[in-house]
Amino acid sequence: MVQSLWDNTKASELQSGLDQLVYRSNIIGSDRRVCNWGGGNTSSKTTVKDFRGRDVEVMYVKGSGSDLATMKAGNFTGLRMEDIRPLFEKPEMTDEEMVGYLTHCMIDSKHPRASIETLLHAFLPFKHVDHTHPDAIISLCCADNGKEIAKEIFGDRFVWVPYVRPGFTLSKMIAEGVLANPNAELVLMEKHGLVTWGETSDACYAQTIKIISEAESYIEARVQEDKLFGGAKYEVLPADVRRAIAAEVMPTIRGAVSDVKKMILTFDDEADVLAFVSGQNSPALSQVGAACPDHLVHTKVVPLFINWEPNADDIEGLKAKLKEGVAAYKEQYKAYFDRNKNEGDVMFEAAPRVILIPGVGMINTGKSWAMSKVSGALYHRAIAVMRGATALGEFVSLSENESYNVEYWPLELYKLTLAPAEAEFSRKVAFITGGAGGIGSETARRLVSEGAHVVLADLNLEGAQKVADEINAKYGENRAIAVKMDVTSEEMVKAAYAETALAYGGVDIIVNNAGLATSSPFDETSLKEWNLNMNVLGTGYFLVAREAFKLMKVQSIGGNMVFIGSKNSVYAGKNATAYSAAKALEAHLARCIAAEGGEFGIRVNTILPDAILQGSAIWNGSWRNERAAAYGIEPDQLEEYYRKRTTLLVNIYPKDIAEGIAFFASSKSDKTTGCMLTIDGGVPAAFTR
Numbered sequence: 283m284v285q286s287l288w289d290n291t292k293a294s295e296l297q298s299g300l301d302q303l304v305y306r307s308n309i310i311g312s313d314r315r316v317c318n319w320g321g322g323n324t325s326s327k328t329t330v331k332d333f334r335g336r337d338v339e340v341m342y343v344k345g346s347g348s349d350l351a352t353m354k355a356g357n358f359t360g361l362r363m364e365d366i367r368p369l370f371e372k373p374e375m376t377d378e379e380m381v382g383y384l385t386h387c388m389i390d391s392k393h394p395r396a397s398i399e400t401l402l403h404a405f406l407p408f409k410h411v412d413h414t415h416p417d418a419i420i421s422l423c424c425a426d427n428g429k430e431i432a433k434e435i436f437g438d439r440f441v442w443v444p445y446v447r448p449g450f451t452l453s454k455m456i457a458e459g460v461l462a463n464p465n466a467e468l469v470l471m472e473k474h475g476l477v478t479w480g481e482t483s484d485a486c487y488a489q490t491i492k493i494i495s496e497a498e499s500y501i502e503a504r505v506q507e508d509k510l511f512g513g514a515k516y517e518v519l520p521a522d523v524r525r526a527i528a529a530e531v532m533p534t535i536r537g538a539v540s541d542v543k544k545m546i547l548t549f550d551d552e553a554d555v556l557a558f559v560s561g562q563n564s565p566a567l568s569q570v571g572a573a574c575p576d577h578l579v580h581t582k583v584v585p586l587f588i589n590w591e592p593n594a595d596d597i598e599g600l601k602a603k604l605k606e607g608v609a610a611y612k613e614q615y616k617a618y619f620d621r622n623k624n625e626g627d628v629m630f631e632a633a634p635r636v637i638l639i640p641g642v643g644m645i646n647t648g649k650s651w652a653m654s655k656v657s658g659a660l661y662h663r664a665i666a667v668m669r670g671a672t673a674l675g676e677f678v679s680l681s682e683n684e685s686y687n688v689e690y691w692p693l694e695l696y697k698l699t700l701a702p703a704e705a706e707f708s709r710k711v712a713f714i715t716g717g718a719g720g721i722g723s724e725t726a727r728r729l730v731s732e733g734a735h736v737v738l739a740d741l742n743l744e745g746a747q748k749v750a751d752e753i754n755a756k757y758g759e760n761r762a763i764a765v766k767m768d769v770t771s772e773e774m775v776k777a778a779y780a781e782t783a784l785a786y787g788g789v790d791i792i793v794n795n796a797g798l799a800t801s802s803p804f805d806e807t808s809l810k811e812w813n814l815n816m817n818v819l820g821t822g823y824f825l826v827a828r829e830a831f832k833l834m835k836v837q838s839i840g841g842n843m844v845f846i847g848s849k850n851s852v853y854a855g856k857n858a859t860a861y862s863a864a865k866a867l868e869a870h871l872a873r874c875i876a877a878e879g880g881e882f883g884i885r886v887n888t889i890l891p892d893a894i895l896q897g898s899a900i901w902n903g904s905w906r907n908e909r910a911a912a913y914g915i916e917p918d919q920l921e922e923y924y925r926k927r928t929t930l931l932v933n934i935y936p937k938d939i940a941e942g943i944a945f946f947a948s949s950k951s952d953k954t955t956g957c958m959l960t961i962d963g964g965v966p967a968a969f970t971r
Contacts, residue, residue, distance in 0.1 A: 283498055284315055284416070286491045288484055299328040300342055300355050302483040303410075310414060310487070311350025316494065317414045318663055319656050320349050320697070321576035322475070325403035325411045326483065327363065332389065339363040343403050345394030346693075347700035359396040360389040366404045370457065375450035377693055394700075398448045398693045405457035408479035410486035415574050417663060418497035419476040421670025424573060426678050428671075432470055435500045436493075439467040445474060445680065447575070447688060468493050473680055474575060505673045511561025516592050516640040518556045523594050524642050525549070529780040532645060534601045536787035537837035538608035539633035539647050544709035544839065546735060547787025548654040550662075551643030558665045559638045563672075565589065568638060571679025573667035577660045578689040579698065580653070583618070583682070585636035585644075585661065586611045592641025600639070608633060622686035630689075636661045649709055651735055651760045651786060706948050708733030711786045713779070715769055715796035715826055718745030721846060721891075722795050724936035725943050729791070730757050732944070737782045737789075739767040740796070760785070769796045769822030779829050788837050791947045792830045794823045794868070795846040801912060804859045812860045819864035820871070827875055831884065840883030844946045845872040846939065847958070849892035853968040857912045869958060876956035885955040887946040891939050892962035893924035928963030 287309040296302045303326040310324065311317050323344040332338045340360045344350065348357040365387040369375065375383075384396050397403075403411045422428045422435075429442050441459035446452040456477060460466045467489065469477035478493055480486030519527070528549040539545045558564050568587045572578050586607050590600050612632035619629045635657040637645040644661060648654030671677040680688070688694060712729050716722040717738025726736045730753050738746040746764035753762040763785050767778040782789055798818050800811050827843055834841030849855075850862040851869040869888050876886035910917040925933045942961045945951055962968060 283502075284313060284418075284491060284494045286488065287312065288487055290484075293484060299326050299483070300358065302326070303342055303358065304353065304355050306410075306412075306483050306487050307344065307350045307353055310412065310490065311352070314659060314663060315417045315666065316490070317350055317416070318574060318576045319351075319659050320347075320580075321574070322350055322412075322414045323397040323399050323403070324350065324413070325400075327409045330360070330389070338389070340389055341366070341400075341404055343400050344397045346397055347394065347697040357394060359393040359400075361387040361396060361400065361404070362389060363404065366401070369401065369450070370405050370454065372450075377449050380450050381693070395696070399453065401450055401453035402448070402456055402477065405453050406460060406477075406479060408486075409481050410483050411477065411479045412486055412490045413475060413477050414490060414494075415475040415576060415663070416494040416497070417666040418494055418501055418670055419470065420474070420574055420663075420667045421501055421674065422497055423470055423472050423474060424667055424677055424679060425671040425674040427675040428470075428472070431500070431674050435496055436468065438463070438465050441466050441469045443469060443471050445472040445684065447684070447691065449693075473678070501670045501673055505669065510669060511558055511567060511672070512563030514557075514560050515562040515564075516560040518560055519592050519594060519641045521551070524551050525784060526780070527594065527597060527600070527639075527642050528645065529784040530597050531601055531604060531639075532783045533788040533833050533836045535604055535608065535637065535645055535647075537839050538605055539631075540709075540837070540839050542631045542633070543649070544790070545631075545633065545647040545787065546649065546651050546654050546709060546711070548646050548648075548651060548658055549643060549784055550646065550658045552662070554662060554665050554669075555638075555644045556641075558668070559587075559640050559643065560592075564638075567668055567672070567677060570677055571682075571685060573664035573677075573679065575680065575685075575688045577664060578685060579694055580648075580657045581635050581660050581664070582615070583685045583689070585638050586634040587638045588640070590640055604637070607637075618682065618686065622683050622690075624687075624690070627690050647787075649704070650733075652758060705733035706944075707791075710790040711735045711737070711782065711788060712791040712793065712947070713737045713739060713782055713789045713826075713830065714793040715739045715767070715822075716846075717764065717795075718742040718749060719795070719797075720936040721939045722793070723749045724940040725793055725795070726753060726762060728937070728940040728944050729947065730761055734791070735760075735786050736762045737778070737785070738762060738764045739769075739778050740764070741766065741768055769826055770817045772825055775825045775829050779833055783833070789830060789833055789841070790839075791842045791844070792826060793844050793846065793943055793947075794826050796822055796826075797846070799858070799861050801857050801861070802859075803857050807860055815860040815864040816867070819861070820867045823868050823871060827871070827886075831875065831879065834879075834884050835882055838882070841879070841885070842947050843872070843875065843879075843884065843886040844943045845869070845886070845888040846943075847872075847888045847890045849890055849960070849962050849965055849968040851888070851890050851958070852970055853965070873956045880955060885946075885951070887951070887955060887957045887959065889939060889942045889946070890958055890960045890962065890968070891934055891942075892960075892965055892968070893920070893934060925963070928965060930963045932963045934961060934963055 307324045325343040327341045329337050330340045342358045342360050345357050345359045478489045565587045569584045611634045615632040646654045646658040668677050712734045714722050718740040740746040743766040750762040750764040765778045767774045847869045848865040851865040855862045872886045872888045
């Protein structure tokens with residue numbers, strides 16, 4: 283049940299009315315049962331000094347494109363009430379006229395564009411107003427008998443407004459309804475949400491929670507858990523089986539939904555999802571429509587529901603149904619677009635945002651991990667609404683055309699333009715071995731800086747996790763994950779790719795970078811030393827590349843491999859026979875894979891660095907002493923020795939190699955495969971010939 287999160291001590295420390303509005307908004311948004319991600323809006327009317335020092339009545343309202351849970355003072359828009367109030371006398375106003383007019387009402391041109399529902403707040407004669415999307419209230423508003431049930435719960439204290447898309451007309455209808463009912467304490471917006479108000483910020487919030495609690499109590503008294511969604515039809519598979527199935531099928535899904543633009547996938551098997559996907563009535567119920575207009579841009583009108591009997595032995599059957607289902611969904615979406623399109627509309631990707639699999643769970647798609655999770659979070663809310671609505675009556679939604687006109691509404695699409703522009707590696711997943719080391723970590727930072735999601739695979743899990751934590755702190759939750767992997771273990775390599783598929787849906791780029799180095803005269807090279815080099819640098823690179831190749835073929839959207847070889851791949855290093863031979867093996871292995879990968883759009887290229895001492899576990903061990911001894915110098919003289927032997931007289935650093943990797947992984951080298959690139963400052967003995 284929803285609980286009040288208001289803290290009087292914390293609220294009393296806030297100096298301004300705007301600060302209190304920020305606080306109220308944040309606690310409203312922090313409970314997604316109260317307000318959807320990115321949805322809802324709040325306002326506060328107060329008096330401020332204008333640029334001439336005059337007292338001016340101003341309404342602060344949520345700016346477009348913000349999320350209540352995280353927004354700050356700068357995300358609100360201040361508007362002069364004396365300029366807005368005359369609008370109430372107008373008989374009608376288009377969206378374009380409204381947006382243009384409100385721009386002139388702003389007290390600061392640097393403020394964000396005002397919320398689509400600004401006039402809803404302005405026309406109500408209350409100092410503080412909340413518009414939210416509580417699960418319990420939308421359950422009521424999306425029940426076919428919702429208005430009658432509302433009378434049982436709220437008596438004559440509510441105003442019921444039939445569905446109208448947000449804007450001038452709806453705002454005026456709400457205000458007129460409230461003015462006509464002196465007992466009104468709330469507004470119920472059919473198929474949409476709740477409006478509440480108060481004379482103080484805390485009173486407004488308290489009213490919001492009170493009204494939601496009344497609806498929740500009424501609904502929960504009528505919910506029969508064993509009969510939800512028609513009762514269970516399918517068996518829920520065990521957790522480990524569900525995850526294994528998801529990891530197996532997600533690359534298939536990723537390929538199917540990424541024909542226009544690549545998608546990042548997430549998997550969700552929370553209890554409410556499992557109850558819904560396994561319900562008798564759920565296949566039909568899921569196709570009724572969106573549970574709230576705010577969901578549409580992120581979930582589309584309906585999910586893809588897979589008609590599959592849960593069976594861990596029928597993975598191939600599930601894959602076939604997923605391919606067929608995605609293809610059919612895209613055709614249906616194109617037809618929906620064609621039936622409803624307005625002049626100038628441009629169709630989004632037709633692929634589903636929500637995929638439901640009985641007994642397994644939900645798979646979501648999006649341009650990033652974060653946006654894929656948003657689609658999933660909103661469908662959790664849809665499940666909660668359907669749960670409540672079907673406990674009261676029949677679940678109903680917007681008509682197809684109403685849904686379309688929200689999904690492709692210019693004022694809703696404007697919010698999407700506020701997101702950061704996509705970059706070179708946006709929508710791509712990079713798998714980096716040796717991720718905790720100097721080259722691996724620097725490569726991860728470089729790729730993430732241009733939009734990638736990265737998997738840092740390393741035997742040193744603690745080190746890889748440290749790099750992942752650093753990246754996530756800077757770029758956002760789950761942009762990087764760490765996995766423990768020994769490249770010589772076939773089981774661990776397969777498990778790491780399964781974990782990658784479960785985390786992001788698949789892989790686009792692999793950086794074969796795990797390494798070690800040993801040094802000894804040829805006649806003193808032991809079989810153990812030889813095998814160690816061959817196992818890590820030969821077999822390890824083979825296993826990592828082979829499993830990636832399989833996964834990329836399943837996705838059928840191409841792929842990119844970058845091998846980190848060495849100057850020694852083409853140069854016979856003194857006292858380094860095992861290492862040099864293994865590095866030569868890597869370079870030729872890459873060319874062999876490139877020859878086979880071309881028809882699948884899989885490119886494979888190799889970088890040949892030299893003497894990367896910075897941040898290297900290899901160079902901080904015995905290898906440094908061994909190489910110094912081979913050259914007859916002291917270990918601390920190595921860096922200068924290597925610099926002087928280059929034709930450019932430079933040292934090479936991990937960031938230099940990361941730049942080379944980024945080039946080979948990028949669209950700039952789309953027509954290059956089977957290539958070797960030296961990044962060594964120019965060592966004549968290693969010039970390819």
